[in-house]
Amino acid sequence: MREALARLWDHDLAWSFRRSPVTVAAAAIAFICVAGAVGAPWIAPYNPYDAASLSLENAFLPPAWAEGGRLAHPLGTDDQGRDVLSTILYGARISLGVGLAAVLFALVLGVTAGLVAGYVGGRTDAILMRIADVQLSFPAILIALLIDGVARIALPDDRHGEIAIPVLILSIGISGWVQYARTVRGSTLVERNKEYVQAARVIGRHPLAIMLHHVLPNVMGPVLVIATIHIATAIITEATLSFLGVGVPPTQPSLGTLIRVGNDFLFSGEWWITVFPGVALVTLVLSVNLLGDWLRDALNPKLR
Amino acid sequence: MSAPLLEVRGLRVEFPTRRGTLVAVDGVSFAIAPGEVLGVVGESGAGKSLTGLAIIGLLEPPGRIAAGEVRLEGERIDNLRGEALRRIRGRRIGVIFQDPLTSLNPLYTIGRQLTETILTHLPVSASEARERAIGLLRDVGIPAPEVRIDHYPHQFSGGMRQRVVIALALCAEPRLVIADEPTTALDVSIQAQIIQLLKRLARERGTAVMLITHDMGVIAETADRVAVMYAGRIVEIGPVREVIHAPRHPYTAGLMGSIPKIRAGGARRRERLVQIEGAMPRLTAIPPGCAFNPRCPKRLDRCLVERPVPVASGANEVACWLYG
Amino acid sequence: MASALLRLEEVGRDFDVSRPWLNRVLEGLPRQILRAVDGVSFEVRRGETLALVGESGCGKSTVARLIVGLYEPSRGRIEFDGVVLTDPRRRAEVRRVRRRMQMIFQDPYASLNPRWRVREVIAEPLRVLGLAASKSEIEARVAELLRQVGLAPEDAEKYPHEFSGGQRQRISIARALAGRPDFLVCDEPTSALDVSVQAQILNLMTELQDRLRLTYLFISHNLAVVSHIADRIGVMYLGRIVELADAGRLFSNPRHPYTRMLLDAVPDLEMSGKPRTPVAGEVPNPLAPPSGCAFHPRCPHAAERCRRERPMLREAGDTRVACHAVEEGRI
Numbered sequence: 004m005r006e007a008l009a010r011l012w013d014h015d016l017a018w019s020f021r022r023s024p025v026t027v028a029a030a031a032i033a034f035i036c037v038a039g040a041v042g043a044p045w046i047a048p049y050n051p052y053d054a055a056s057l058s059l060e061n062a063f064l065p066p067a068w069a070e071g072g073r074l075a076h077p078l079g080t081d082d083q084g085r086d087v088l089s090t091i092l093y094g095a096r097i098s099l100g101v102g103l104a105a106v107l108f109a110l111v112l113g114v115t116a117g118l119v120a121g122y123v124g125g126r127t128d129a130i131l132m133r134i135a136d137v138q139l140s141f142p143a144i145l146i147a148l149l150i151d152g153v154a155r156i157a158l159p160d161d162r163h164g165e166i167a168i169p170v171l172i173l174s175i176g177i178s179g180w181v182q183y184a185r186t187v188r189g190s191t192l193v194e195r196n197k198e199y200v201q202a203a204r205v206i207g208r209h210p211l212a213i214m215l216h217h218v219l220p221n222v223m224g225p226v227l228v229i230a231t232i233h234i235a236t237a238i239i240t241e242a243t244l245s246f247l248g249v250g251v252p253p254t255q256p257s258l259g260t261l262i263r264v265g266n267d268f269l270f271s272g273e274w275w276i277t278v279f280p281g282v283a284l285v286t287l288v289l290s291v292n293l294l295g296d297w298l299r300d301a302l303n304p305k306l307r
Numbered sequence: 308m309s310a311p312l313l314e315v316r317g318l319r320v321e322f323p324t325r326r327g328t329l330v331a332v333d334g335v336s337f338a339i340a341p342g343e344v345l346g347v348v349g350e351s352g353a354g355k356s357l358t359g360l361a362i363i364g365l366l367e368p369p370g371r372i373a374a375g376e377v378r379l380e381g382e383r384i385d386n387l388r389g390e391a392l393r394r395i396r397g398r399r400i401g402v403i404f405q406d407p408l409t410s411l412n413p414l415y416t417i418g419r420q421l422t423e424t425i426l427t428h429l430p431v432s433a434s435e436a437r438e439r440a441i442g443l444l445r446d447v448g449i450p451a452p453e454v455r456i457d458h459y460p461h462q463f464s465g466g467m468r469q470r471v472v473i474a475l476a477l478c479a480e481p482r483l484v485i486a487d488e489p490t491t492a493l494d495v496s497i498q499a500q501i502i503q504l505l506k507r508l509a510r511e512r513g514t515a516v517m518l519i520t521h522d523m524g525v526i527a528e529t530a531d532r533v534a535v536m537y538a539g540r541i542v543e544i545g546p547v548r549e550v551i552h553a554p555r556h557p558y559t560a561g562l563m564g565s566i567p568k569i570r571a572g573g574a575r576r577r578e579r580l581v582q583i584e585g586a587m588p589r590l591t592a593i594p595p596g597c598a599f600n601p602r603c604p605k606r607l608d609r610c611l612v613e614r615p616v617p618v619a620s621g622a623n624e625v626a627c628w629l630y631g
Numbered sequence: 632m633a634s635a636l637l638r639l640e641e642v643g644r645d646f647d648v649s650r651p652w653l654n655r656v657l658e659g660l661p662r663q664i665l666r667a668v669d670g671v672s673f674e675v676r677r678g679e680t681l682a683l684v685g686e687s688g689c690g691k692s693t694v695a696r697l698i699v700g701l702y703e704p705s706r707g708r709i710e711f712d713g714v715v716l717t718d719p720r721r722r723a724e725v726r727r728v729r730r731r732m733q734m735i736f737q738d739p740y741a742s743l744n745p746r747w748r749v750r751e752v753i754a755e756p757l758r759v760l761g762l763a764a765s766k767s768e769i770e771a772r773v774a775e776l777l778r779q780v781g782l783a784p785e786d787a788e789k790y791p792h793e794f795s796g797g798q799r800q801r802i803s804i805a806r807a808l809a810g811r812p813d814f815l816v817c818d819e820p821t822s823a824l825d826v827s828v829q830a831q832i833l834n835l836m837t838e839l840q841d842r843l844r845l846t847y848l849f850i851s852h853n854l855a856v857v858s859h860i861a862d863r864i865g866v867m868y869l870g871r872i873v874e875l876a877d878a879g880r881l882f883s884n885p886r887h888p889y890t891r892m893l894l895d896a897v898p899d900l901e902m903s904g905k906p907r908t909p910v911a912g913e914v915p916n917p918l919a920p921p922s923g924c925a926f927h928p929r930c931p932h933a934a935e936r937c938r939r940e941r942p943m944l945r946e947a948g949d950t951r952v953a954c955h956a957v958e959e960g961r962i
Contacts, residue, residue, distance in 0.1 A: 018325060198742035202806065205699045205734045206756045220746045350825035466913050494686035495852065497913060499896035521825065524898025551900065565830035567859035568900060569882055580830035586795040
C-alpha cells in the first residue's frame with residue numbers, strides 16, 4: 004500500500020501536478036466545491052427545502068457584513084427567507100450531479116459510437132459519422148430545448164417536475180457525444196492498425212473482445228481530458244437552460260435556477276440573491292476547466 | 308594530414324531531467340579533414356545523431372552542450388547563437404536528414420526552395436541562382452532538371468526526393484555536410500544510388516562529410532575513416548578498412564561479427580552469429596568505468612571502475628583497457 | 632523431400648484505394664484499385680524456412696497477412712496442411728488449423744499492448760485457445776515460455792515499456808509460441824532492431840526452429856539476413872514472385888535481372904572492391920504498373936516481348952524464374 008502510494012507520488016503526472024501551483028489551487032477549490040455540494044445536507048446550516056423552517060420574516064436579509072445582516076445567514080436570504088449559502092450548496096449539488104451524469108451519458112454513448120465506427124469502419128463508420136455531422140450542426144441548447152419540448156408535450160403536466168432532471172441529463176448528454184465519438188474514432192483508427200491488435204486477431208479473438216480489452220484502454224487518455232473540460236461545459240449548459248426556465252424547476256433549484264430567480268431582485272437592491280450563486284458557478288467551472296487544461300497538457304507528450 | 312576542417316574536442320551533451328542530468332554525448336573528440344568522409348556508426352541511443360545536431364547547433368532544449376568545443380576551420384562555432392549560427396548552417400555546413408519528406412517544404416516548388424537558399428547565402432542574381440539550382444539538380448542525378456525544378460516535393464519519389472535534399476544541402480557550396488542516416492528510409496536499390504552520389508560529390512567538390520548511420524555496410528562503401536560510438540562515447544576510431552577488418556575494441560568486434568553476411572553458395576545457414584549479450588544501457592543507467600563492461604567478454608577488473616582513455620593501436624584509436 | 636505444409640495458388644489481393652465516394656462523384660475520378668499481390672504461388676515445406684524478399688511495396692507483407700487471415704484474398708486459394716483456408720464451407724476446420732499458425736511482427740514497440748503486463752500478453756493466446764485450464768497452469772506455461780525465449784519468469788509482472796526493443800521482440804515470440812504453433816509467419820522481425828540485437832533474435836529463432844520443429848515464412852527486405860536464415864528464397868517485385876530458388880543457388884547464381892540488381896545493391900562489407908553495376912531507376916507506382924513484365928523499364932535485357940507479355944514463373948534449371956530473357960536463353 005505504502006509502496007503504491009510512493010509510486011503514485013513519483014508518477015510523471017503527479018510530478019507535473021505538483022509543479023503547477025495554479026493546478027494545485029484549482030484542484031483545491033474544485034475539491035472544496037465538490038465536497039460542499041456532496042456534503043450539502045450535513046454542511047449547510049439550513050435545509051432550504053424544508054418548508055416548515057422557512058419564515059417570510061427572514062426574507063431579503065442582506066449578507067452578514069452588510070447593514071441589517073445576521074451572522075445566522077452569512078450570505079443573506081432570498082425572497083422566501085431561504086439561507087443563500089444553503090441554497091448554493093444544495094444548488095451546486097444538483098448542478099454537479101446533472102453535469103456529471105450528462106458527461107457520463109455522453110461519454111458512454113460517444114466512446115461506444117467512436118470505437119465501433121473506427122474499428123468496424125466501412126458503412127457503419129460512414130453512417131455513424133454522418134449522424135455526428137448532422138448533430139454538430141445544431142447548437143447544444145437547441146437540442147436541449149427540443150428534447151425538453153418533446154418531453155413536455157409527451158408527458159402529462161403533473162409529471163414535468165419529476166422528469167425535468169432526467170430530460171436535462173439526456174439533452175446535455177446527447178448534445179455532447181459527438182466530440183467523444185470523433186476523438187475515439189480517430190485514435191481507434193490508429194490503434195486498430197497497430198500490430199498488437201493484429202496479433203490479437205491472429206490469435207483469433209472476437210472483435211468485441213479486441214475492442215474492449217485492447218483498443219479501449221489505449222484510446223481513453225484524450226477522452227479523460229475531454230470529459231473533464233466537458234464537465235465544466237455541461238454545468239454551464241445546465242445553468243443556461245435553467246436560467247432560460249427549461250431546466251430544473253424552482254422547487255429543486257440548481258445554481259442556474261438560483262441565478263434566474265435572484266435576477267428578478269437584482270435591480271431592487273437585493274443583489275446577493277443572484278450574485279453569490281453566480282460567483283459559486285464561476286468558481287466551480289473555472290477550477291474544473293483549469294484542471295482539464297492541465298490534464299490535457301500533462302498527457303500531451305508534445306508539450307512536455 | 309592537412310589542417311582539420313572540423314574539429315570536435317571533449318564534446319558533452321546533457322539533458323537535464325527531473326531525475327537528474329542525462330549525459331547523452333560524453334567526451335567525444337574527432338576531426339574531419341577537407342574532402343574526407345568520416346562515418347559515425349553506432350546503435351540507436353549511442354548518441355551519434357545528437358553529436359551531429361550539437362555540431363550544427365540544432366539540439367532541442369533542454370538538451371545543451373555542457374562541455375567541449377567545436378571548431379570549423381579553426382573558428383569556434385559551439386558558442387554561436389541566432390543569426391551567426393544560421394549563417395554557418397547552410398552556408399558552411401549543409402545538413403541531410405533521414406526523412407526526405409520532412410526536410411522539404413511541401414508548399415513550395417523545389418526550385419523556389421533551392422534558389423531561396425542560394426540567394427540567402429551567395430551573392431548571385433535570381434536568374435543565376437536558378438541556373439545554379441538546375442545545375443545542382445543535374446549533378447545529383449535528377450533527369451530533365453529544367454522541368455523538374457518547378458515541381459513540388461510530392462511529385463518526386465522517395466529516392467528522387469532524397470536527391471533534392473542533397474542538392475539543397477549542397478547549394479551554398481558548404482565545406483562540410485552532415486548526413487544523418489541519409490539512406491535509412493530508402494530501399495536497398497535506391498540506397499546504393501544515394502551512397503554513390505554522396506561519395507562522388509564529396510570527391511569532386513572536396514566537401515568533407517560526416518556520415519551518421521547505424522549501417523556498417525553504408526560506412527564500408529562510403530567512409531574513409533569511421534568512429535564507433537557506444538553509450539555516448541567514441542570507443543574506436545580509425546581508417547575504415549582497419550576498423551572493419553581488424554577491430555580492436557570488443558564492442559566493434561562484436562558489432563562486426565553480429566552482421567549477417569551474404570556468402571554465395573555453401574551452407575552457411577544455422578551458423579550462429581556472434582552476439583553481444585544484453586543491450587546498450589539506458590542513459591539513466593550508464594555503468595561506471597567502461598560503459599561496455601557489463602556486456603564485454605574480455606572484461607578486466609579495472610573496466611568496472613576506471614573509464615578507459617583513448618590510446619593509439621596501430622592506425623586506430625581505441626578506448627579500451629586491453630590496449631593501454 | 633518434405634511435404635508442403637502451406638500452399639498458395641495464384642493468390643491475389645486488391646485494395647480499393649479510391650477517394651471517398653462523394654469526392655469521386657464530384658471530381659469525376661474513377662475507382663482506383665491497387666493490386667498489392669497478384670498471381671502468387673509457392674509452397675512452404677515442413678520444417679524449412681522460406682523467405683520472401685523485396686523492396687517496400689512489393690507485396691511481401693500483404694502475402695504474410697493473407698496467410699494468417701488478417702486479409703481475405705481477392706483471388707486464388709491458400710491451403711494449410713490440406714485444408715483450404717479460403718473455403719467458407721469449412722469454417723470450423725479452418726479455425727482449427729489457423730491455431731497452428733502464428734505471426735511475429737516488425738515493430739516491437741507497437742506489437743505489445745502497452746497497458747498489459749507481459750504475463751497477460753503471453754497468457755492471452757492460452758486463454759483464448761483454451762490451452763490451459765487453471766491459473767497455476769497458465770502461470771507455469773508463461774514462465775516456461777519466457778525461459779524459452781531467454782527472459783526470466785519474473786519478467787512476467789513487468790510492462791512492455793520496461794524492456795528494450797530486443798527483449799520486446801522476445802516477448803512477441805513467446806506470445807506467438809504460446810499456442811504451440813507449427814508454422815510462424817515472421818514479418819520483418821529484426822528490421823527495427825539494432826544489429827547486435829538482430830543477431831540475438833536470429834540466433835534465437837534458429838534455435839527455436841530446431842528445438843520445436845517449426846516452419847517459418849520469413850519476410851524481409853534485407854538480403855544478408857535472408858541469406859543467413861532461409862532455406863529457400865522468393866524474390867518479389869510489384870506484387871509478383873519473379874524468382875524462387877534455394878538460398879545457396881540464389882546467391883551464387885541469380886537468374887532474374889531484378890535479383891541480380893538487388894544483390895548488386897547490397898553494400899559490400901568485405902570491401903573487396905568488386906565492380907558494381909550502377910542500379911538504375913526506382914520501383915514504379917503500383918497503381919500504374921508497367922505493361923508486360925513489371926520490371927522492363929529498369930531491365931538491361933528488356934526486349935519487345937517484355938513490354939507486351941507478362942512472363943510466368945517457370946522452371947529454369949533448379950530454380951523458378953519469371954523472365955522472358957531467361958526463358959529464351961538470352962541471359
